[in-house]
Amino acid sequence: MKEEIVIAGFGGQGVLSMGKILAYAGLMNDLEVTWMPSYGPEQRGGTANVTVILSDKPISSPVLDAYDTAVVLNQQSLDKFESKVKPGGTLLYDPSGIHRLPERTDITVVPVDAVAATVELKNAKTYNMVLLGALLKHRPVVPIDAVLRGLKKTLPERHHHLIPLNEEAINKGMSIA
Amino acid sequence: MKGNEAIAHAAIRYGFDGYFGYPITPQSEVLETLEAEMPWETTGMVVLQAESEVAAINMVYGGAAAGKAVMTSSSSPGVSLKQEGISYIAAAELPALIVNVMRGGPGLGTIQPSQADYFQATKGGGHGDYHLIVLSPATVQEMADFVGLGMDLAFKYRTPAMILADGIVGQMMEKIVLPPFRPRRTDEEVRRQCPWAATGRHGRDHRNVITSLEMDSPKMEENNLRFQRTYAEIEANEVRFQEYFTDDAEYLIVAFGSVARICLKAIEDAREKGCKIGMLRPITLWPFPKKEIERLSAQVKGILTVELNAGQMIEDVRLAAHDAVPVFHFGRMGGVIPNPNEITDALLSHFPDAKA
Numbered sequence: 281m282k283e284e285i286v287i288a289g290f291g292g293q294g295v296l297s298m299g300k301i302l303a304y305a306g307l308m309n310d311l312e313v314t315w316m317p318s319y320g321p322e323q324r325g326g327t328a329n330v331t332v333i334l335s336d337k338p339i340s341s342p343v344l345d346a347y348d349t350a351v352v353l354n355q356q357s358l359d360k361f362e363s364k365v366k367p368g369g370t371l372l373y374d375p376s377g378i379h380r381l382p383e384r385t386d387i388t389v390v391p392v393d394a395v396a397a398t399v400e401l402k403n404a405k406t407y408n409m410v411l412l413g414a415l416l417k418h419r420p421v422v423p424i425d426a427v428l429r430g431l432k433k434t435l436p437e438r439h440h441h442l443i444p445l446n447e448e449a450i451n452k453g454m455s456i457a
Numbered sequence: 458m459k460g461n462e463a464i465a466h467a468a469i470r471y472g473f474d475g476y477f478g479y480p481i482t483p484q485s486e487v488l489e490t491l492e493a494e495m496p497w498e499t500t501g502m503v504v505l506q507a508e509s510e511v512a513a514i515n516m517v518y519g520g521a522a523a524g525k526a527v528m529t530s531s532s533s534p535g536v537s538l539k540q541e542g543i544s545y546i547a548a549a550e551l552p553a554l555i556v557n558v559m560r561g562g563p564g565l566g567t568i569q570p571s572q573a574d575y576f577q578a579t580k581g582g583g584h585g586d587y588h589l590i591v592l593s594p595a596t597v598q599e600m601a602d603f604v605g606l607g608m609d610l611a612f613k614y615r616t617p618a619m620i621l622a623d624g625i626v627g628q629m630m631e632k633i634v635l636p637p638f639r640p641r642r643t644d645e646e647v648r649r650q651c652p653w654a655a656t657g658r659h660g661r662d663h664r665n666v667i668t669s670l671e672m673d674s675p676k677m678e679e680n681n682l683r684f685q686r687t688y689a690e691i692e693a694n695e696v697r698f699q700e701y702f703t704d705d706a707e708y709l710i711v712a713f714g715s716v717a718r719i720c721l722k723a724i725e726d727a728r729e730k731g732c733k734i735g736m737l738r739p740i741t742l743w744p745f746p747k748k749e750i751e752r753l754s755a756q757v758k759g760i761l762t763v764e765l766n767a768g769q770m771i772e773d774v775r776l777a778a779h780d781a782v783p784v785f786h787f788g789r790m791g792g793v794i795p796n797p798n799e800i801t802d803a804l805l806s807h808f809p810d811a812k813a
Contacts, residue, residue, distance in 0.1 A: 300630070307632055315630035319483060319568070341722030342629050342715070345796030 281311075281336045283421045284344055286361055287411075288329035289353025289377065294408030297434070298351075299330035302412065304430030305422040306334040316342040327356050334421050349419050351411055353377050370418050372411065372457070390418055390457055397452045406449035413453020424450060460600040460626040463633055464530065464556060465490035467604035468502070472641040473554075474525035475503040477516040479535060482568040483624040484558035487530045500641055510535040514542030514555075521551035521617075522667035524647040524654030526608055530556035532624075533574050534565055536582075543617060544583025548669035550653075550684070552611035554604065555589070556620045558627035559765075561792035569792025570624030572714060575769035578621045579743040586681055588688050590618040590695065591742040593713040597631035599740075605636055610695060612650070614687050621742060623765065625715035625794065697740035698749055702728065706735025708804065708811045709753050711774050712763040713739050716795075720763050723797035723804075731813030734804065742770070750777035759808045760784045763800055765793075783807070 285302070289295045296317050306313040316331045331347075333339050349370045352358045354377040362382050365371050370388045375381075376395045392414040398404050412427065422430075427450065431443055458466070465487050468476055478488045488506060496502035507513035513529045520527035531539060536557040546553050557578065561571040578591045590610050592603040600622060607618035648656055655665050671677040701721055703709070712720045717738040724734045737753060739746050754760065759782050762771040768786035775784045787803035789795045805812055 303630060313630075313632055316625065317628060319624070319628045340725060341719040341797055342625065342631075343719050343794050343796060344722075345798050 281334075281421070283334045283349065283419060284347050285332045285334070285349045285351070285415075285419075286329055286344075286347045286364070287332065287351040288327065288357030288361055289374075291326045291328040293328075293353050294405075295328045295353065296330050298408035298412055299332045300434055301427060301430050302332050302334070302415075302422070304433045305427040306332075308429040308433070309422045309426040311336060311422070312339050314339050314342040327354070329357065329361075349415065351415055353411070355379060358382060372414055372418070374411070388418065390414065392453065392457050394453065397449070397456055401445070401449055401452060403445060403449075406445060406452075409446045409449035410453035410456075413450035414457030415453075416450070417454040417457045458597065458633060459486055459628060459630050460594070460597045460622060461486035461558065461628070462490045463597050463601040463635075464604055464620070465494065466635050467601035468528060469494060469496040469500060470636045470638050471605040471608055472500065472526060472639040473502055473528055473608070474641055475505070475516070475520045475527040477505050477507050477513040477520070477527065477529050479507050479510045479513050479531065481532045481535045483560055483570070483627050484530050484532045484556065486627075487556065502641065510538035511542065514539035514546075517553050517555075518542055518546050518549070518551070521546060521553045522549065522655050524651030524656055526552070526612075526642070528554035528556065528604075528608075530558065532558045532560045533562050533571070536574065536577070540577075540583035543589070544581075544585050544587060545669045546617045547583070547587035547589070547684070548585060548680070549667050550615045551617070551667065552608070552615055553617040554607045554611055554620070555617060556622065559621065559623040561790065567792040568624070570715070570765060570794060571790070571792055572623055572716065572765035573767070573769070573790065574621065575742065575764065575766060578619055579745070579773075587684060588616070588691075588743050590614070590616065590691060590744075592618065592620050592697075593740055593742050594620060594622050594626055595714055595717050595738065597626065597629065597633045600626060601633055601635060605639075610691075614691055615653075616687060616691070621714070623714055624792075629715075692744040695741060696744045696746050696748075698746040699738045699740060700749075701736040701738070703735035703737065703753060703756075705733055706753070706756070707733040707758050708735070708808055709757040709760045710734060710736040710763055710800070710804070711739070711750065711760060711770065712736065713742060713770065716763055716765055719795060719797055720800055723800040726797060727801055727804075732811050733813075734811060739770075745773045745777070747773070747777040750774055751779065754778035754781040757782060758810070761804050761807060762786050763795070763803075764788045766790060
């Protein structure tokens with residue numbers, strides 16, 4: 281098993297932390313993982329992306345030119361990564377972030393209206409967990425309990441009371457995708 | 458955890474006495490992690506943010522002179538600032554660990570990954586005839602492991618060692634097994650291990666004086682000859698490297714650090730198509746695995762070096778290969794990271810026969 285994933289959007293959308301939680305979930309599930317961020321002055325507003333690889337074998341390159349799955353949250357990211365999804369791969373996108381729809385027909389294209397979901401959840405910060413739920417529905421690379429254990433590992437203890445809310449957001453994402 | 462974080466945790470666990478640094482992207486997490494871990498409350502390790510890189514390396518010089526296990530870390534422009542101090546530490550025959558998480562240069566350049574400090578790290582860097590032991594980590598695990606290895610080699614040969622990493626392996630997260638705790642040496646153990654250190658007389662009839670200055674030329678030449686004997690010993694004993702798919706390789710890639718992993722992916726893909734490509738990854742950039750490249754150059758039809766620079770290690774590869782086979786370079790600069798396909802394309806453009 282090997283899943284090569286890119287998550288891309290604006291800084292501040294939780295792109296890097298979504299990747300981190302996914303990577304930790306892989307770790308909890310005894311997989312090899314790499315997490316390679318675009319780093320730079322892009323904490324808020326700039327474009328940010330992260331490459332996460334989950335594999336049952338040692339991983340060579342943390343840097344890729346083709347992905348099994350792409351999660352794109354704005355137009356720049358869609359423009360950059362749509363062509364880099366492997367044939368037969370999966371592209372998840374947030375329709376509220378883009379004005380040109382994906383055009384590929386040889387991949388599974390999944391719109392995820394995560395913004396609407398966060399309104400229903402009454403918490404905008406659950407945005408990336410909704411997307412993670414949507415991702416895991418189409419690419420069940422790690423079980424939910426591994427994600428929750430990953431969350432426990434990445435969240436500081438003072439935020440552990442938010443884990444049920446995150447679980448709810450992941451389930452919401454699974455139901456809308 | 459991130460490669461930079463691994464370095465910080467490893468420094469505490471390997472029993473370092475002191476870290477002196479100054480923040481610079483992409484290695485600031487080393488200092489940040491050490492400050493968050495607060496080892497001064499557990500192992501007694503000193504962690505200090507100096508007022509500059511120059512101050513930090515001179516604090517390392519001072520700590521090393523007292524036989525302490527000390528280190529500093531920085532990124533390319535900051536490491537340039539440290540060169541005077543590194544030359545002094547080498548001349549005073551002191552153990553120390555310097556970490557360079559390289560970014561694109563020259564000048565302030567960019568904060569993105571690079572390997573353009575290969576010449577600086579392996580050919581001296583500062584003034585005078587000296588070498589650093591240069592370790593090149595490709596994984597987060599090696600970032601941690603080489604903190605211990607670098608320290609041990611530095612003490613074994615009384616010469617500074619450098620971990621020459623880059624922004625990729627500094628910033629990426631991977632699974633890692635941290636080393637077990639090794640207690641810091643007691644003052645008594647330091648005196649026993651480092652009879653040369655400036656730790657007070659303790660009944661000796663002479664004072665230990667640490668200096669790089671020797672105004673008497675014949676004596677300074679003697680010092681240099683002693684340094685060269687040490688370097689020859691290091692070259693004979695400490696060459697480290699890893700080979701991948703070289704058994705039946707017809708073409709060879711030579712790459713170091715994180716870029717070697719991108720090359721490995723390119724090789725895995727090419728091998729699926731039947732291309733017989735192998736790779737040698739130097740782990741010690743100095744001493745350089747000359748003999749191994751010489752051996753492989755008798756076996757393969759061509760060599761491609763892949764580096765995040767304009768072609769620096771290629772000079773050492775060419776010297777080792779003695780023109781037995783053509784040696785070409787592929788690289789990206791200024792913080793641009795090549796993808797695996799670019800590497801395969803570069804190899805095939807120089808060696809069309811490599812195509813199966």
